[in-house]
Amino acid sequence: MSELASPAPDIVPAPERAASVIVDDVTKVFNQGRSDEVLALSGVSLTVGGGEFVSLIGPSGCGKSTLLRLIADLIEPTTGTVTVAGRPAGQARRDQEYGIAFQQAGLFEWRTVRRNVELPLELRGVSKAERRARAEEMLELVGLADFAGHYPGQLSGGMQQRVAIARALAVQPPLLLMDEPFGALDEMTRERLQSELLGICAKTGTSTVFVTHSISEAVFLSGRVVVMSARPGRITASIEVELPSRDEAGRQAPAYFEKITEVRQALRS
Amino acid sequence: MIAGLAVAALLWEGYKAAGDPEGTVLFGVRVLPRADDLSMPHLWTIGQRLADPEMTGGRPVWLVVLQACLFTLGITAAGFAAGTVIGLVLAAAMQRFRIVERGLLPYVVLSQTVPLVALAPLIAGWGGTLMPSWATVSVIAAYLAFFPVAVGMLRGLQSPSAGGVELMRSYAAGWWRTLVKLRFPAALPYLFPALRLAGAAAVVGAVVGEISTGTRGGIGRLIIEYSREATSDPAKVYTAMLGAALLGLLVAGAVSLLELPLMRHRRHVEVVTL
Ligand SMILES: Nc1ncnc2c1ncn2[C@@H]1O[C@H](COP(=O)(O)OP(=O)(O)OP(=O)(O)O)[C@@H](O)[C@H]1O
Ligand SMILES: [Mg+2]
Numbered sequence: 001m002s003e004l005a006s007p008a009p010d011i012v013p014a015p016e017r018a019a020s021v022i023v024d025d026v027t028k029v030f031n032q033g034r035s036d037e038v039l040a041l042s043g044v045s046l047t048v049g050g051g052e053f054v055s056l057i058g059p060s061g062c063g064k065s066t067l068l069r070l071i072a073d074l075i076e077p078t079t080g081t082v083t084v085a086g087r088p089a090g091q092a093r094r095d096q097e098y099g100i101a102f103q104q105a106g107l108f109e110w111r112t113v114r115r116n117v118e119l120p121l122e123l124r125g126v127s128k129a130e131r132r133a134r135a136e137e138m139l140e141l142v143g144l145a146d147f148a149g150h151y152p153g154q155l156s157g158g159m160q161q162r163v164a165i166a167r168a169l170a171v172q173p174p175l176l177l178m179d180e181p182f183g184a185l186d187e188m189t190r191e192r193l194q195s196e197l198l199g200i201c202a203k204t205g206t207s208t209v210f211v212t213h214s215i216s217e218a219v220f221l222s223g224r225v226v227v228m229s230a231r232p233g234r235i236t237a238s239i240e241v242e243l244p245s246r247d248e249a250g251r252q253a254p255a256y257f258e259k260i261t262e263v264r265q266a267l268r269s
Numbered sequence: 270m271i272a273g274l275a276v277a278a279l280l281w282e283g284y285k286a287a288g289d290p291e292g293t294v295l296f297g298v299r300v301l302p303r304a305d306d307l308s309m310p311h312l313w314t315i316g317q318r319l320a321d322p323e324m325t326g327g328r329p330v331w332l333v334v335l336q337a338c339l340f341t342l343g344i345t346a347a348g349f350a351a352g353t354v355i356g357l358v359l360a361a362a363m364q365r366f367r368i369v370e371r372g373l374l375p376y377v378v379l380s381q382t383v384p385l386v387a388l389a390p391l392i393a394g395w396g397g398t399l400m401p402s403w404a405t406v407s408v409i410a411a412y413l414a415f416f417p418v419a420v421g422m423l424r425g426l427q428s429p430s431a432g433g434v435e436l437m438r439s440y441a442a443g444w445w446r447t448l449v450k451l452r453f454p455a456a457l458p459y460l461f462p463a464l465r466l467a468g469a470a471a472v473v474g475a476v477v478g479e480i481s482t483g484t485r486g487g488i489g490r491l492i493i494e495y496s497r498e499a500t501s502d503p504a505k506v507y508t509a510m511l512g513a514a515l516l517g518l519l520v521a522g523a524v525s526l527l528e529l530p531l532m533r534h535r536r537h538v539e540v541v542t543l
Contacts, residue, residue, distance in 0.1 A: 074435045094441045106432040110454045110535060119450070123440045151534045 018086065020175050020207035021048040021071055026080030028066055028233075040066045042232035044080075048175075051205045053198075055218035055225045057263065063233025064211045065103060068177050071209060072100050084175065096124065099173035101181045103211075105160040107152040107167075114139065114148040117167045124171065138166035141196055143189070158184040165193070169200065176201070176208040182217065194221055198246050215267070219243075219259045220251060227266040237266035278312055285309050310504040315511070318504035330505065334491065334512040341475050341487035342516060344403055348410025349471040349520065353464065355411065356418025363419075364426040364452065365444060374423075381416050385409065385474075389481035402484055409478035413470035421463025425456025458535055461528045468520035476513055488512045 028041040041063045048054050056064045069075050070082055073089035084092035092098065099120070107116045117135040126134070139145045142162040152160055161184045168176065182190045198221060201208055212218050218225045219241055227237040241259050243250045250256060288304035302308055310318075319331040327333075359377065363370035392409055396402030429451050437447040479489030488509060495506040 069435075072439055074438055093439065096441055098439070100436075100439045102432055102436070104432050106430070106436055108433070108451070108454065110457070120440050123442055123446065123450070153534070 018050055019047050019083075020050050020052070020085060021046070021209065022081075022083040023047070023067070023071065024081045024083070026067075026070060026077045026082060028063070028070060028075070029078045032078065039232040041070075042234055044233065044235055046226060046235065048207050048209060051201075051207055052224065053201055053208045053210065053222045055222040056209065056211045056228060057213070057215065057218045057225060057267065058228030058233075059230045059267075060213075062228045062230035064228060065179050066233065067228075068100075068179050068209060068211055072098060072177055096171070097173065098175040098177055099168040099171050100177040101164050101168035101179065103179040103183070105152075105157075105164040107160055107163055109152050111151075112148065113144060113150050113152065113155070113163050116152065116163055117170050120167060120171045134170050135166070138170045139163075141169070142166045142193065158186065158189065161185065162189075162193070172204060172206075174206060176206050176210075178208065179211045180213065181210075183213070190217070195247070197221070215260055215263050219256060219263060220246065225259075225263050227263060236269070237263075239263055239266060281309070281312060285311065307500070307503050310507060314504045315507045318502075319508050319511075330508050334488070334508055337486065337488040337491045337509070338512045338516055340403075341472075341479065341489065341513075342519065344406045344479070344487060345410055345471045345475040345516065345520060347404070348407040348474060349414050349468055351407065352411035352414025352416075352467055352471060353418050356415040356463075356467065357422055359415070359419040360422035360426055361448065363423050364448075370423070377416065377419055380412070385413075385477055386481060388412070389478060392478075393482035396482065396484075402482070403486075405482055406475055406478040406484050406487070409482070410471040410474035413474035414467040417463045417466035417470065418460070421459045421466075422456055425459030425463075426452045428459065429455045457531060461524065461532065464524045464527075465521060468524055469517055472513070472517045472520055476516075488516065 023044055023046040026041060026044045027039075030036075030038040030040055044063075044067060046054075046067070056067060058064055066075070070077055071084060071089060073082070073084075073093040082089040085095075085097045087095070087097075107113075108119065111119065114132070114135045117138055118131045121131040121134060136145065136148065139148055142165055144159060144162055144166070147155065147159065152163065155163070161181060165178075165181050168178065168181075182193060185193065194217065197208075200206065210218075210221060212221075220243075222241055225239045225241060226235055227239065228234065229236045239259065239262055243255055243259075244253050285304050288301060290303060290305040292299045292303040292308075293301035306314075319334070320329055322328060323330050323333050359373065363373055389409060392405045392412075393402075395408070396405040400408075426448070433451050433455070434447065437451050442450065475487070476489040476492070478484070479487040480493055484490065491509040492506060492513065495502075495509045499506050
């Protein structure tokens with residue numbers, strides 16, 4: 001590298017706080033022009049800042065998963081644009097800018113739990129030793145270290161879901177997309193994983209888009225709760241959440257209950 | 270397996286004891302075969318015949334049959350391997366390109382309706398110039414073997430759920446890596462039943478191919494030779510047929526040997542080829 005091209009150490013830019021996701025006036029129509037045409041999303045605009053935690057909440061079928069899949073570039077918007085990490089969503093996907101955990105665990109039944117978690121690392125060409133270490137660490141995190149050698153068919157639904165979470169976290173992506181990841185978990189495991197997730201996001205500055213059906217979960221986790229309505233899927237409210245702390249005390253705080261009420265009212269209207 | 274053999278032996282001897290020696294004839298059609306010693310020799314007669322020399326002073330029959338089996342096994346293995354590779358490549362191509370599937374699949378199915386008798390002389394003509402004559406028999410075996418593999422594997426490659434495919438897409442994995450990491454492993458439960466069918470087809474192809482191309486040295490040829498002596502020495506032709514059956518078992522065993530370690534932790538799917 002030439003002398004001129006390398007930046008002087010004193011003008012290194014501050015950690016980026018630029019928007020991680022920009023969804024601009026997106027409409028999504030499934031099966032366009034056919035008799036089973038569905039308008040899944042209509043005029044949706046959403047911006048997720050760097051390091052921000054945003055929850056999507058809304059009635060079943062309102063297009064939460066669809067919005068997440070649009071950000072992940074698994075489907076294309078009918079109109080409008082999606083920008084991730086400053087690039088078109090397709091480019092961001094090819095650059096592996098995000099990790100995703102789907103509503104269904106979607107594990108590969110022929111791989112052990114450990115090798116399932118290793119899969120995205122394998123595709124990124126991470127060395128075998130590091131893959132293994134990272135997988136063990138993530139399984140430890142979701143409380144499944146003892147099941148590393150098991151096959152998905154030998155696990156319960158909630159355990160499979162936790163493996164899928166570990167798999168999404170393993171690559172330590174700058175953007176996390178999670179579709180009801182804690183849906184199949186018991187209350188205790190759920191609360192523990194919520195705290196772990198918050199810890200990871202805070203530590204690594206990960207931006208997160210988190211789909212959930214639980215109002216309390218959305219409020220506890222998020223800096224912002226985005227409320228959607230069905231038919232057609234639209235964003236009807238965006239509620240900023242400030243909690244004194246995100247721990248046991250936070251769950252008792254008056255602000256917490258106020259926000260829960262506010263989200264509930266937004267959902268009802 | 271052992272029980273199956275015992276049942277088959279019991280049925281054979283049972284029918285021989287109970288069946289009409291002249292066969293059962295209904296409205297002028299023989300619906301059940303003759304049960305006399307000429308048509309259905311006793312199992313022990315067949316066993317004895319195996320130990321006796323082929324011709325007076327010649328090698329024992331079992332040795333001749335075994336040697337013929339080995340010869341045909343080589344042909345079968347070559348045809349089976351070639352057919353499997355062709356089937357896998359075709360299946361991958363059909364999975365990759367919708368157009369190829371639509372354009373090719375009908376012909377793949379059609380290929381199996383061409384009578385082997387019509388095809389064999391053509392392929393036999395390649396012997397000596399394009400390839401050694403035993404290889405023409407392998408070609409016929411491959412021709413029969415590729416079909417179940419192509420059809421079964423195509424279904425297997427198309428079996429992953431949309432979720433799995435989306436996951437690979439989210440990892441920015443291209444077609445090849447999706448094939449290796451997702452589609453191929455997902456297809457294994459479909460592949461093994463298809464391989465079993467292909468193995469049986471390869472044996473049939475090799476035996477029939479030997480007969481119709483007039484290749485010497487294999488079990489197919491032996492069946493024809495021995496059946497000419499059926500009137501004077503009925504047990505002899507059955508020894509050759511036992512050899513052909515042994516061949517089928519060997520191939521099926523080889524497939525199982527491959528399957529066992531790979532499928533230990535897999536669910537087995539209900540597979541209907543076609
Ligand atoms: N591939 C598809 N083809 C056709 N319609 C689809 C497809 N995917 C989703 N839809 C439709 O889009 C709408 C939104 O679906 P989506 O899965 O995004 O809902 P959701 O908010 O995630 O619901 P849930 O909370 O139940 O998961 C639904 O009406 C659904 O029928
Ligand atoms: Mg959903």
